[in-house]
Amino acid sequence: MHELDARVAEWRRKLASGGALQNWQMEELEDHVRTAYAHALDEYASESQAWRAAIERTGCVAAISAEFAKEQVMSPKSKLAGVAITLGLLYFVLSTGPGGVARFLHIPSMIFVLAIVCGGLVSSFGPTKVRAALAASLRGTSPLETEQVQSFSDVITRGYRLAWMAGVVGFMVGLIQMLSNLSDPSMLGVGIATCALCPLYGALLAEVLFANARQWLENRLIPS
Amino acid sequence: MHSGRWDGGPKTTIPMTSKKLVAASSEPLVLSILAQGESYGYAIIQRVRQISQETLQWTDGMLYPILHRLERNGLIAAHWDKADTGRRRRYYRITGDGTKALAKEKREWETVHATLAQLWSVSNA
Numbered sequence: 001m002h003e004l005d006a007r008v009a010e011w012r013r014k015l016a017s018g019g020a021l022q023n024w025q026m027e028e029l030e031d032h033v034r035t036a037y038a039h040a041l042d043e044y045a046s047e048s049q050a051w052r053a054a055i056e057r058t059g060c061v062a063a064i065s066a067e068f069a070k071e072q073v074m075s076p077k078s079k080l081a082g083v084a085i086t087l088g089l090l091y092f093v094l095s096t097g098p099g100g101v102a103r104f105l106h107i108p109s110m111i112f113v114l115a116i117v118c119g120g121l122v123s124s125f126g127p128t129k130v131r132a133a134l135a136a137s138l139r140g141t142s143p144l145e146t147e148q149v150q151s152f153s154d155v156i157t158r159g160y161r162l163a164w165m166a167g168v169v170g171f172m173v174g175l176i177q178m179l180s181n182l183s184d185p186s187m188l189g190v191g192i193a194t195c196a197l198c199p200l201y202g203a204l205l206a207e208v209l210f211a212n213a214r215q216w217l218e219n220r221l222i223p224s
Numbered sequence: 225m226h227s228g229r230w231d232g233g234p235k236t237t238i239p240m241t242s243k244k245l246v247a248a249s250s251e252p253l254v255l256s257i258l259a260q261g262e263s264y265g266y267a268i269i270q271r272v273r274q275i276s277q278e279t280l281q282w283t284d285g286m287l288y289p290i291l292h293r294l295e296r297n298g299l300i301a302a303h304w305d306k307a308d309t310g311r312r313r314r315y316y317r318i319t320g321d322g323t324k325a326l327a328k329e330k331r332e333w334e335t336v337h338a339t340l341a342q343l344w345s346v347s348n349a
Binding site: 024025027028029030031032034035036038057058059063064067068070071141142143 | 297
């Protein structure tokens with residue numbers, strides 16, 4: 001029996017090194033291998049033959065790991081956790097700087113970036129498809145076919161580009177507004193700082209929302 | 225590389241069903257077996273082998289990701305219990321949603337089967 005335990009432990013160690021299985025999944029598989037072994041003992045003369053039959057029947061470690069890795073999906077909660085960590089740390093860093101978080105809030109710039117992104121998406125794909133793509137990438141967990149991923153990811157990729165573009169355009173618009181009214185040079189510094197907020201919002205929207213959304217979609221792709 | 229088959233036992237000459245078809249039928253198979261009552265991984269595989277007379281064979285380990293997917297989608301539910309071996313074992317049972325999904329699958333397979341059967345009976349005549 002000790003020999004069996006050692007074999008099982010060795011097999012489980014290999015399985016764990018693949019990193020695709022959680023502990024409870026390995027426990028379940030261990031129960032399977034042990035059951036298969038017990039049955040194989042009736043068929044084979046030696047214990048080592050029975051063990052070999054049991055693990056052969058269960059499947060090679062690499063194939064099992066690959067199969068489990070395909071099924072690893074992120075829950076909406078864990079997505080939210082990742083984004084919350086990013087935004088939370090950002091908030092913390094910004095709030096410790098001079099002027100606090102309030103310096104980074106500029107409602108017109110936010111509306112400007114959002115208007116370009118939402119408007120661009122809706123005019124390219126129509127509101128129904130945009131909503132479906134966002135809902136699928138943020139909330140969904142079921143595996144997706146290549147064509148589904150492709151069609152949703154078109155929307156998300158366009159959103160990603162629009163967000164960056166909105167930031168750059170916002171910066172230029174702000175700069176034009178400011179330079180066309182230089183009567184009060186003391187406002188220059190604040191003006192440029194405000195201009196720089198649009199690229200910041202664009203970058204955050206692109207990288208925190210759209211880049212993640214695209215990755216979440218790809219994570220759910222069924223490998224062919 | 226694994227072949228998606230089990231050949232741990234005595235060699236057999238029974239032709240085995242193609243990998244694609246086995247993959248497509250795995251979910252309805254699991255649901256159908258669980259519709260007959262609670263079961264666990266090893267027993268489910270034994271049951272598939274026995275009913276299909278060894279022509280439908282998975283590599284055993286491949287069943288578990290399928291079970292976990294069905295569980296995640298709410299078609300089956302699972303709980304740990306102590307097996308007669310003394311170890312913990314994970315038992316699965318079908319849920320209401322699973323029963324509905326199975327009924328739908330059944331209609332689809334029956335449609336395909338009926339269509340093919342009709343075509344073949346004509347060509348055989």
